[in-house]
Every structure is written in C-alpha cells, then in structure tokens.
Amino acid sequence: MVDLFIDRVLLKNNKDQDELDTEREVVMRLQNRILMLFFASAECESCQQFAPTLKDFFKRLTDEFHVDRSAQLVLLYISLDQSEEQQESFLKELPKKCLFLAYEDPYRRCLEAMFDVEELPTVVVLRPDCSILNPNAVEEILRLGPDCYRNWQEAAELIDRNFMISEDFQDKSMRSFSDPVRRLKYKVEDEKKKKAKKRGRGWGGGGGGEDAEVDGGAHGKEEGGGSPW
Numbered sequence: 001m002v003d004l005f006i007d008r009v010l011l012k013n014n015k016d017q018d019e020l021d022t023e024r025e026v027v028m029r030l031q032n033r034i035l036m037l038f039f040a041s042a043e044c045e046s047c048q049q050f051a052p053t054l055k056d057f058f059k060r061l062t063d064e065f066h067v068d069r070s071a072q073l074v075l076l077y078i079s080l081d082q083s084e085e086q087q088e089s090f091l092k093e094l095p096k097k098c099l100f101l102a103y104e105d106p107y108r109r110c111l112e113a114m115f116d117v118e119e120l121p122t123v124v125v126l127r128p129d130c131s132i133l134n135p136n137a138v139e140e141i142l143r144l145g146p147d148c149y150r151n152w153q154e155a156a157e158l159i160d161r162n163f164m165i166s167e168d169f170q171d172k173s174m175r176s177f178s179d180p181v182r183r184l185k186y187k188v189e190d191e192k193k194k195k196a197k198k199r200g201r202g203w204g205g206g207g208g209g210e211d212a213e214v215d216g217g218a219h220g221k222e223e224g225g226g227s228p229w
Helices: 023-030 047-060 084-091 107-114 138-144 147-155 166-171 179-204 209-226
Strands: 010-012 034-040 073-079 099-101 121-125 130-134
Touching: 034 047, 034 107, 034 147, 047 073, 047 138, 073 084, 073 107, 121 138, 130 147, 138 147
Parallel strands: 034 073, 073 099
Antiparallel strands: 010 099, 034 121, 121 130
C-alpha cells in the first residue's frame, strides 16, 4: 500500500490541510493498514447520499468515543470532481481523519484507471500489501456497517487483537489473553485435588469427610501397631 503513495503528497482533511510530504510520514500513516480508496464526486447524488454512512462507518472504527483502540484503517478520498471548489465542498462531508490527494494531482485519474472504477461511489479496499481485498465495498458497508472491518481484518491476515467496538465491552466479559491458560491451570489443579481426596478416603477405610479420614488413619495406626499398608 505504501508503494502506491511513496512519492505522493497526501493531505489531511483538517482545517489547515496539513501535508504528509515525506516518505517517513507516508510510511508511518499507511504501513500495516487496510486502505479504503473512496472514489466519488460532489455532483454525484449517490455519492452525496453515501457520504454520511461512510463518515459514520469510519468514525465508529477509529474514534475513541466508539472504540477502545483505533482500527488499523485509513480512508483516502480520490476526488473525481470537476472543480477544486467541488472537491473542497465534498471534503466537508467526510471525516476529519481521512486523507486526500490535491485536486491538481493527476495521480487521481491514474488511480481511477488502475482500479477500473466504472461507477460512483466506489470504495476499493486494499490489503497492506496493496492487493485488492474488495473492488467495491459500498454495498457491504451499507449492509454490515462496522462489522465489515472484522471480515477485512481476517481476509488481510492483519494482526490487531486489541481492536474492539464499544458494544463488545458491554456484551462480553473482559478477560486477559492469559485467561485460557490460567483456567486450564486451575482445571488441572482441581483434578489433582479430587484425586488426592479419593486417596484420602481409601486411607481411612471409608468416606466420612476430611475429619473422618484423619481420625480413621490415626485409629488404624494404634490398633495395628504400624502402617495400614
């Protein structure tokens, strides 16, 4: 993914439209991320209708209000607008954390041809190695919402075990990653205790509880003058 933009200037969709204009900045922002390339235009009615859904989708996966840790996800707007004014207008409908290419950058059209974009809106989802995970995820986003990310994460074999939507904290008890090992350890210890208790009953010659086991063992030694074995 980084290779696609290593020599490009990416802009942040904030007030100052800060630039990511060095290789280090681009690598840090894109490496080991799932990338959504959002091809759209302000004059496209379907794009206008989809924009609020995409904005909410992205915020629910990357905003600390909704998640414990931001998803390894990047949204990059590829403008197919007819003017810079249209692009600026449409950017206001998109998340502040998304990136975009400058209107004067001809690479926008190169990407359109590279990914065979034939309809708008189109959301091309890329794995970290730049291979296509979904050529157009618009319908999937509309149908599944943030659950898409888990599907993409698995398909991309992306390790991000700390990602969790806020609803997950409410629906599931929180356990540490050592919990399964700890529970197995306790299970083994419980089995050992049960076996030890059974041997204790045999020693006392009968089952009368822990006190009976002790008394029975002592009585046996007095009468037999030695070990019961």
